[in-house]
Amino acid sequence: MHDLIIVGAGPAGLTASIYAVRYGLDVLLIDILPIGGQISSARLVENYPGFSRISGIELMEKFVEHASDVGVQMKEASVSEVVSISNGFEIVTGSERIPSKAVIIATGAKPKLLGIHGEIEFTGRGVSYCATCDAPFFSGKKVAVIGGGETAITEALVLSDIAKQVTVIHRRNSLRASQILQERAFARDNIDFVWNTVVEEIAGNELVDRIHVRNVISGKKSTISVEGVFIYVGVLPNTDLVDVKKNEQGFIVSNEAMETSVPGIFAAGDCRESLLHQVITAAADGAVAAYSAQKFVRGK
Amino acid sequence: MHDLIIVGAGPAGLTASIYAVRYGLDVLLIDILPIGGQISSARLVENYPGFSRISGIELMEKFVEHASDVGVQMKEASVSEVVSISNGFEIVTGSERIPSKAVIIATGAKPKLLGIHGEIEFTGRGVSYCATCDAPFFSGKKVAVIGGGETAITEALVLSDIAKQVTVIHRRNSLRASQILQERAFARDNIDFVWNTVVEEIAGNELVDRIHVRNVISGKKSTISVEGVFIYVGVLPNTDLVDVKKNEQGFIVSNEAMETSVPGIFAAGDCRESLLHQVITAAADGAVAAYSAQKFVRGK
Numbered sequence: 001m002h003d004l005i006i007v008g009a010g011p012a013g014l015t016a017s018i019y020a021v022r023y024g025l026d027v028l029l030i031d032i033l034p035i036g037g038q039i040s041s042a043r044l045v046e047n048y049p050g051f052s053r054i055s056g057i058e059l060m061e062k063f064v065e066h067a068s069d070v071g072v073q074m075k076e077a078s079v080s081e082v083v084s085i086s087n088g089f090e091i092v093t094g095s096e097r098i099p100s101k102a103v104i105i106a107t108g109a110k111p112k113l114l115g116i117h118g119e120i121e122f123t124g125r126g127v128s129y130c131a132t133c134d135a136p137f138f139s140g141k142k143v144a145v146i147g148g149g150e151t152a153i154t155e156a157l158v159l160s161d162i163a164k165q166v167t168v169i170h171r172r173n174s175l176r177a178s179q180i181l182q183e184r185a186f187a188r189d190n191i192d193f194v195w196n197t198v199v200e201e202i203a204g205n206e207l208v209d210r211i212h213v214r215n216v217i218s219g220k221k222s223t224i225s226v227e228g229v230f231i232y233v234g235v236l237p238n239t240d241l242v243d244v245k246k247n248e249q250g251f252i253v254s255n256e257a258m259e260t261s262v263p264g265i266f267a268a269g270d271c272r273e274s275l276l277h278q279v280i281t282a283a284a285d286g287a288v289a290a291y292s293a294q295k296f297v298r299g300k
Numbered sequence: 301m302h303d304l305i306i307v308g309a310g311p312a313g314l315t316a317s318i319y320a321v322r323y324g325l326d327v328l329l330i331d332i333l334p335i336g337g338q339i340s341s342a343r344l345v346e347n348y349p350g351f352s353r354i355s356g357i358e359l360m361e362k363f364v365e366h367a368s369d370v371g372v373q374m375k376e377a378s379v380s381e382v383v384s385i386s387n388g389f390e391i392v393t394g395s396e397r398i399p400s401k402a403v404i405i406a407t408g409a410k411p412k413l414l415g416i417h418g419e420i421e422f423t424g425r426g427v428s429y430c431a432t433c434d435a436p437f438f439s440g441k442k443v444a445v446i447g448g449g450e451t452a453i454t455e456a457l458v459l460s461d462i463a464k465q466v467t468v469i470h471r472r473n474s475l476r477a478s479q480i481l482q483e484r485a486f487a488r489d490n491i492d493f494v495w496n497t498v499v500e501e502i503a504g505n506e507l508v509d510r511i512h513v514r515n516v517i518s519g520k521k522s523t524i525s526v527e528g529v530f531i532y533v534g535v536l537p538n539t540d541l542v543d544v545k546k547n548e549q550g551f552i553v554s555n556e557a558m559e560t561s562v563p564g565i566f567a568a569g570d571c572r573e574s575l576l577h578q579v580i581t582a583a584a585d586g587a588v589a590a591y592s593a594q595k596f597v598r599g600k
Contacts, residue, residue, distance in 0.1 A: 015349045015580065022347060024479020047322060049315045049583050050350060050362040052369040062350040069352040179324020256556060257575055275557055276591050280315065283349050284584030291576050 010037020012269025013106035015286030036060030109235035118202030126208025143228035152232035153177035310337020312569025313406035315586030336360030409535035418502030426508025443528035452532035453477035
């Protein structure tokens with residue numbers, strides 16, 4: 001039986017594994033490939049202290065190398081469930097039930113869908129949730145970015161380097177993104193903004209060619225011609241696998257020790273309810289979760 | 301008037317400054333030289349994710365470079381007091397009173413003294429709080445390390461590479477240091493352990509030549525010949541400059557948003573009460589404090 005199983009190998013899980021090994025625990029880190037979490041798809045990370053500019057995938061490669069250097073044991077598997085047993089937990093994968101005294105859930109989050117007609121149908125045919133991955137397909141074309149937060153504006157900037165025109169469509173009249181990103185976006189000639197507006201339908205033939213939008217103040221409907229639609233309207237935590245207390249959005253509720261409502265199950269990173277979801281905060285969560293897990297395992 | 305003044309340029313303050321600039325705040329970071337905080341004197345940092353092995357000073361150079369790259373304004377000064385004024389705060393230095401709408405206290409901590417006879421007298425003449433700084437003076441000599449925590453054992457390992465013999469003197473019968481460090485220390489031929497023992501006096505002539513110790517169980521007193529005494533019995537937070545709620549040890553009490561008992565004053569890093577004081581957690585504190593400070597400054 002392992003002392004600790006960590007589910008999810010993003011910034012939180014990898015940091016937890018580094019700390020757990022250093023605490024002398026028998027630890028197993030489980031995730032499906034590619035590891036690294038959502039940040040792996042970020043073209044540019046400028047706010048993980050120590051690296052002024054680095055791609056998400058490069059940063060996560062450094063985390064993985066660090067974990068390998070301290071001797072973290074990693075396993076490639078998809079975890080469907082975490083089940084309580086008499087003396088701990090079983091981590092259920094497609095083919096195994098792996099026992100452990102304690103568990104850290106570091107499963108992160110995934111993009112939220114708009115839930116409108118055309119979204120699923122055109123995913124991969126004009127609809128995308130990752131500019132870094134898909135922007136090159138839209139070189140010289142007109143695209144829309146849906147959302148006004150940090151990720152939406154970061155990705156709009158990425159797109160504006162490649163696409164002909166980027167239209168940011170936001171349901172409010174101001175952006176939530178940080179000032180520095182707002183200023184950069186407002187300064188770009190090929191980014192324009194459509195405020196107080198929601199997308200009602202994504203349409204086209206083989207590929208997307210237009211979106212139908214509605215102004216939420218005037219109620220006026222209109223159509224915008226675009227060949228790409230990049231959707232950044234928030235994230236959903238990957239927390240279905242575990243039965244602990246969660247908030248309305250599904251984020252795991254935990255205290256400053258990363259303890260959940262079930263003793264022995266800890267949470268770290270984007271899957272837990274917190275003020276700020278960043279690489280640096282996820283990594284710190286992982287360190288604290290490992291600290292708390294070793295105390296739990298050793299009965300301290 | 302600045303939007304935000306950050307006092308202290310260690311991992312917490314530097315990260316807060318990077319985030320604050322990215323939030324578009326007019327921010328000033330103040331510290332005396334050399335900046336970088338306590339971690340700057342660590343010979344080896346192996347648990348800041350992304351860097352498997354790096355010296356404390358190199359890591360902090362990277363943080364400083366990162367802060368410079370985003371345009372953080374830094375000032376060299378010693379802050380004696382933070383005073384509330386009608387529309388914010390004044391940061392009092394030797395020669396100035398600098399106004400700011402909000403303040404982040406990231407002043408860290410300093411080594412705790414044993415408070416015994418000979419300690420002050422022999423500081424720099426055999427007594428040290430920094431093996432990384434002073435170990436070379438003790439090449440081939442016998443030294444004592446006082447304490448049993450993470451720092452004590454890390455530094456005992458550093459010393460054992462250079463000194464002839466390292467005697468770890470600890471008032472309990474087991475170490476608090478992480479398992480990996482304990483195993484490394486127990487495996488060293490030239491590190492021995494004196495348990496349940498406190499140091500009562502440091503003695504010598506020009507330089508330290510012995511310590512007087514007492515076993516706390518038997519009460520038996522004895523003398524150990526050493527030429528160096530390295531003291532690691534905890535830290536004291538640098539929080540005298542600010543009048544906010546603190547715990548018994550002087551650490552600033554704050555919530556998960558890094559808010560202190562005074563609105564507009566935030567705390568981050570080793571000076572605040574928290575479960576774990578690490579570079580990674582200090583940096584995350586700094587990010588969250590900057591997030592909360594920009595919300596405060598913008599009245600959100």
